[in-house]
Amino acid sequence: PHHKLLVGLIGAGIQRSLTPAMQEEEARHHGLRLHYQLIDLDTTKSGPELLPTLLTAVRTMGFAGLNITFPCKQAVIPLLDDLSDEARAMGAVNTVVHRDGKLIGHNTDGSGWSWNFKRQLPDADLSRVLLLGTGGAGSAIAHAALRMGVKELRLYDVDPARAKGLAAELNRLYGAGRAVAASDIAAGIADATGLIHATPMGMDKMPGLPLAEELLRPELWVSEVVYFPIDTALLKAARAKGCRTVDGGGMAVGQAVGAFRLFTGREPDAGRIDAHFRRL
Ligand code: NAD
Structure with missing residues (x-):
């Protein structure tokens, strides 16, 4: 044309x-x-x-x-x-x-996230995953993660009503018990196999970590949504702990x-x- x-x-x-x-x-x-x-x-x-x-x-x-x-x-x-x-x-x-x-x-966003995640960490343990942030990107990823095979998705947002609302919607669409709203980050991450970060924390406009660094463990994989900067404070902290990470660029x-x-x-x-x- x-x-x-x-x-x-x-x-x-x-x-x-x-x-x-x-x-x-x-x-x-x-x-x-x-x-x-x-x-x-x-x-x-x-x-x-x-x-x-x-x-x-x-x-x-x-x-x-x-x-x-x-x-x-x-x-x-x-x-x-x-x-x-x-x-x-x-x-x-x-x-x-x-x-x-x-x-x-x-x-x-959701299909873009799972396309990249599978490419980066094909063998990741999807048993229990904590998702931080349930806004535009977070809700898209939540749907994609459950479709991709995450067994239990825990949702945390500073706006608890948003996390609860999304959990109810996900359970309706994908089956009861697939999603739960976590009461706090520490509880949600305690025995989690993976962490997905989907809040704006770590962007140039909002520097910092979305959770206490001590909560990261080497067994945890960490998937970041922020891609400007590509190497966020969360990715740096996670790598320092020995976690496998996926940056926001692939999404x-x-x-x-x-x-x-x-x-x-x-x-x-x-x-x-x-x-x-x-x-x-
Ligand atoms: P949004 O405003 O729709 O959602 C953000 C959510 O995070 C809100 O529900 C908010 O209450 C929550 N939140 C904010 N601070 C929090 C905190 N400290 N702890 C817990 N929850 C918190 O924004 P969005 O469109 O979803 O974008 C989020 C981030 O994802 C931005 O940095 C954006 O640039 C990035 N993003 C990246 C891609 C990519 O392709 N990699 C795609 C979309 C968005």
């Missing part, structure tokens, strides 16, 4: 996002002209309340699609025409496709692979995107 594909990312503090480079480079390999526009709420000092205005612009300007990130993954849902089954189940949208005048919400690649497929209808080369990401 000769026309240019226009896509973008809506979120806060996204100026250093690597997604534009990943999408534009993969498009180039497919002979597609794709422009990836950053729509950063921080630059206009606005928040999710700007979403209706932005989505009207997306419709009128003929965007082919959007990625959606913090803090808009849940707020965008009421503004869309329809959702994929996956996005509906997860209650979070990270990718929007604009086709035939309709905006359809998808979620490639970012996995979600980009899924989003590219949705935006363009072409099959992306996951290995090529991953190699490019690691060079950025």
Whole structure:
């Protein structure tokens, strides 16, 4: 096609996002002209309340699609025409496709996370896993983790109602007892085999650890969601304890692979995107 594909990312503090480079480079390999526009709420000092205005612009300007990130993954849902089954189940949208005048919400975070996790730690013990953070990324990962075979998923969030609500939803979808809301981090991690971190702690804007360092044990695998910086305080502390770790970069690649497929209808080369990401 000769026309240019226009896509973008809506979120806060996204100026250093690597997604534009990943999408534009993969498009180039497919002979597609794709422009990836950053729509950063921080630059206009606005928040999710700007979403209706932005989505009207997306419709009128003929965007082919959007990625959606913090803090808009849940707020965008009421503004869309329809959702994929996956996005509906997860209650979070990270990718929007604009086709035939309709905006359809998808979620490639969960599948992106499990694609990368299986690639990095294929033999990980999935018996009892503690998930910190049950927002957009955390809820997507929770669904993906249970689908991938985690037997018992423990959920902890500073907002306990959010963790409880997600646990109830997961048990309804995947079977009673698969998910429990942990009363505190120490209890949830005590006999856990793995830890998944999905809060914003450790980002440049929120430096620090999401849990007390003493709670980490060498037998525990640790999967990080934060990918800017790629090497977070949590990953450093976990490695120092002897834990096997998975960084947030592979999940970012996995979600980009899924989003590219949705935006363009072409099959992306996951290995090529991953190699490019690691060079950025
Ligand atoms: P969100 O705001 O939707 O969810 C964050 C959740 O964490 C909230 O429920 C909040 O209550 C909880 N929380 C905050 N601080 C906490 C703490 N100290 N302990 C326990 N819970 C806490 O945000 P999100 O969109 O889910 O993003 C979270 C992080 O994941 C961000 O750093 C984002 O950049 C990253 N992310 C990475 C990828 C990737 O591909 N690697 C994809 C999506 C998001």
